Amino acid sequence: MTLEEQLTRQIKEAVSNLYAIEADDKQIQLQKTRQGFEGNITLVVFPFVKAARKSPTEVANAIGEQLLSAEECIVERYNAVQGFLNLLIAPSYWIECLKAIDANDRYGCLTCQKETEEGPVQPLMMVEYSSPNTNKPLHLGHVRNNLLGYSIARIQEANGWKVVKTNIVNDRGIHICKSMLAWQLYGNGETPESSGKKGDHLIGDYYVRFDIEYKKQIEELKGQGMDEETAKREAPLIKQAQAMLLKWEQGDAEVRALWEKMNSWVYAGFDETYRKMGVGFDKIYYESQTYLEGKKEVERGLQEGKFYRRADNSVWADLTQDGLDEKLLLRSDGTSVYMTQDIGTAKLRYADYPIDKMVYVVGNEQEYHFKVLSILLDRLGFRFGKDLVHFSYGMVELPNGKMKSREGTVVDADDLMDQMIADAAEVSKDKVNRLTDITPEEAQEIARKVGMGALKYFILKVDPRKNMLFNPEESIDFNGNTGPFIQYTYARICSVLRKAGTTIEPTLKGDTALNEKEVALIQRLSEYPAIVKQAGDEFSPALIANYAYALAGEFNSFYHDYSILNEENEKIQSVRLLLSKNVAKVLRLAMWLLGIEMPERM
RNA sequence: GGUCCGGUAGCUCAGCUGGAUAGAGCAACAGCCUUCUAAGCUGUGGGUCCCGGGUUCGAAUCCCGGCCGGAUCACCA
Numbered sequence: 001m002t003l004e005e006q007l008t009r010q011i012k013e014a015v016s017n018l019y020a021i022e023a024d025d026k027q028i029q030l031q032k033t034r035q036g037f038e039g040n041i042t043l044v045v046f047p048f049v050k051a052a053r054k055s056p057t058e059v060a061n062a063i064g065e066q067l068l069s070a071e072e073c074i075v076e077r078y079n080a081v082q083g084f085l086n087l088l089i090a091p092s093y094w095i096e097c098l099k100a101i102d103a104n105d106r107y108g109c110l111t112c113q114k115e116t117e118e119g120p121v122q123p124l125m126m127v128e129y130s131s132p133n134t135n136k137p138l139h140l141g142h143v144r145n146n147l148l149g150y151s152i153a154r155i156q157e158a159n160g161w162k163v164v165k166t167n168i169v170n171d172r173g174i175h176i177c178k179s180m181l182a183w184q185l186y187g188n189g190e191t192p193e194s195s196g197k198k199g200d201h202l203i204g205d206y207y208v209r210f211d212i213e214y215k216k217q218i219e220e221l222k223g224q225g226m227d228e229e230t231a232k233r234e235a236p237l238i239k240q241a242q243a244m245l246l247k248w249e250q251g252d253a254e255v256r257a258l259w260e261k262m263n264s265w266v267y268a269g270f271d272e273t274y275r276k277m278g279v280g281f282d283k284i285y286y287e288s289q290t291y292l293e294g295k296k297e298v299e300r301g302l303q304e305g306k307f308y309r310r311a312d313n314s315v316w317a318d319l320t321q322d323g324l325d326e327k328l329l330l331r332s333d334g335t336s337v338y339m340t341q342d343i344g345t346a347k348l349r350y351a352d353y354p355i356d357k358m359v360y361v362v363g364n365e366q367e368y369h370f371k372v373l374s375i376l377l378d379r380l381g382f383r384f385g386k387d388l389v390h391f392s393y394g395m396v397e398l399p400n401g402k403m404k405s406r407e408g409t410v411v412d413a414d415d416l417m418d419q420m421i422a423d424a425a426e427v428s429k430d431k432v433n434r435l436t437d438i439t440p441e442e443a444q445e446i447a448r449k450v451g452m453g454a455l456k457y458f459i460l461k462v463d464p465r466k467n468m469l470f471n472p473e474e475s476i477d478f479n480g481n482t483g484p485f486i487q488y489t490y491a492r493i494c495s496v497l498r499k500a501g502t503t504i505e506p507t508l509k510g511d512t513a514l515n516e517k518e519v520a521l522i523q524r525l526s527e528y529p530a531i532v533k534q535a536g537d538e539f540s541p542a543l544i545a546n547y548a549y550a551l552a553g554e555f556n557s558f559y560h561d562y563s564i565l566n567e568e569n570e571k572i573q574s575v576r577l578l579l580s581k582n583v584a585k586v587l588r589l590a591m592w593l594l595g596i597e598m599p600e601r602m
Numbered sequence: 603g604g605u606c607c608g609g610u611a612g613c614u615c616a617g618c619u620g621g622a623u624a625g626a627g628c629a630a631c632a633g634c635c636u637u638c639u640a641a642g643c644u645g646u647g648g649g650u651c652c653c654g655g656g657u658u659c660g661a662a663u664c665c666c667g668g669c670c671g672g673a674u675c676a677c678c679a
Contacts, residue, residue, distance in 0.1 A: 331677045338679050480627040488641045496638050560643045
């Protein structure tokens with residue numbers, strides 16, 4: 001039972017005795033005691049003042065007295081300030097609390113079950129993230145997506161779900177044809193080997209090239225007196241790309257061979273990026289393998305009168321009843337669009353897995369798309385349509401606005417990661433006073449963990465729903481509210497524990513004295529499971545990050561003020577060791593949920 | 603124009619399911635390493651919580667109306 005639960009029960013009893021108030025949980029408002037007041041936890045008594053017909057202070061004092069005389073009293077002292085009843089919890093409670101935390105290696109991991117005919121089972125959540133297009137390398141926007149998706153998967157696992165991480169690779173479509181066409185026209189047979197470029201970067205360069213040449217053609221046509229709209233439609237390059245897409249859908253051998261070759265280059269590049277980022281998937285879907293299923297579903301919907309065909313042969317869904325527009329599902333030339341593919345992918349996924357909850361980690365720019373997808377799936381008779389969750393996160397913006405691949409104003413994922421690791425290596429070079437016995441390989445490994453930790457934390461600490469700013473001119477910090485700060489705290493504890501040597505047995509007695517900072521730390525540790533729960537409910541890695549920062553900060557303050565290894569009182573030393581060990585454990589568990597590795601030395 | 607999201611210190615962000623004196627980090631300034639790792643700790647300065655109403659014992663937080671910024675409403679994905 002948590003502290004809050006115990007107190008809630010006792011407070012209910014108290015107000016019932018005192019004022020005959022039958023309080024519900026919502027009225028029992030407990031919060032952490034504010035700095036500057038004595039106490040650990042505070043009851044807000046305003047909700048009882050009216051019914052009690054007493055002043056707030058009187059009510060607070062009366063409840064305080066009741067808590068002191070309660071059976072299994074855990075309150076040592078109390079003080080009442082206006083309507084706030086500050087409670088100081090007895091040290092023996094905190095010692096027991098610490099022992100319980102120590103005994104649990106999977107502290108903070110919750111269980112979750114759903115009832116079935118065969119008994120309770122773990123429910124399954126599928127998390128889709130990353131979802132790259134195979135026409136360009138990953139950039140910082142994708143990094144946010146990948147880190148969020150991966151972290152969300154781990155957080156939901158900690159909340160008791162069975163999680164299947166999935167990736168839908170957008171490996172076909174007009175944008176892919178643009179890269180292919182540009183390579184065909186201007187590439188002179190260039191390959192990753194011949195150019196020394198990573199495959200995804202090579203392809204990305206041709207995607208940019210297409211746009212440059214296309215724009216030239218548009219300008220030319222406009223110079224001949226054509227209006228912009230027509231020029232965009234009539235430019236030879238776009239017509240060629242459309243023709244190529246049509247050929248692709250018709251299975252043209254030559255186009256397919258080119259497509260296979262170029263995609264294989266991209267996948268080799270992506271694999272490297274994912275490995276460096278430390279993310280992975282349990283099941284990968286390719287749109288080239290799901291779009292036909294989508295087309296079939298659209299055809300079915302058409303036959304069942306749920307969609308309609310226009311005179312130009314294109315197929316549409318009328319969503320005006322749902323307050324939305326009309327949505328294209330198949331182009332007039334019969335080729336499929338994004339929506340078509342997503343319908344097919346969804347169907348296949350539900351056929352492959354007993355999904356209880358489907359989560360799409362996709363940017364907030366696609367909110368309309370998922371609203372429509374949900375309605376379309378529902379209309380097609382899929383029970384899961386209504387339940388899909390679009391985990392909509394904000395954009396990463398640069399000081400001069402949004403990133404645009406075609407315009408080359410992107411922060412490349414590979415470059416950024418390399419830069420972070422190089423910066424970390426540079427910083428640790430200055431830390432000459434320690435780690436003298438370390439090999440260059442170990443040093444590099446630490447730099448990798450620290451650099452990636454800085455990057456991941458930088459991104460994940462921000463509320464995922466909000467847009468965030470990245471300034472390439474300013475390197476990501478290694479001091480203050482950062483990943484390395486937390487890693488450093490962890491490394492320091494590891495160092496202390498190494499020097500303490502012997503394994504620490506939790507043989508603590510309830511009468512051990514605790515200082516304020518020790519109590520604050522234990523209390524902070526005790527909050528962790530609730531944070532994990534909340535992070536799961538709200539899909540927010542940021543809550544975990546902020547928690548870890550607060551915990552590390554409190555530990556650093558404690559570490560500064562009190563010695564652990566030089567403490568002469570054995571009882572006190574063993575409490576401090578046990579406390580340190582568990583702070584390290586929770587930091588590691590929390591950072592694990594963010595996908596951040598923790599170096600034991602740095 | 604419709605819909606959605608945001609606006610908190612010079613900058614980047616917490617806090618937002620209503621509670622005490624609105625918090626961190628960075629940047630600036632001042633201290634702390636013969637003592638468990640100074641990627642640390644301590645302190646100083648810095649705020650019309652976009653504006654105006656309303657609800658309430660109490661509003662950065664909830665409601666309404668503005669202002670500003672972003673996203674979206676494609677035979678793009």
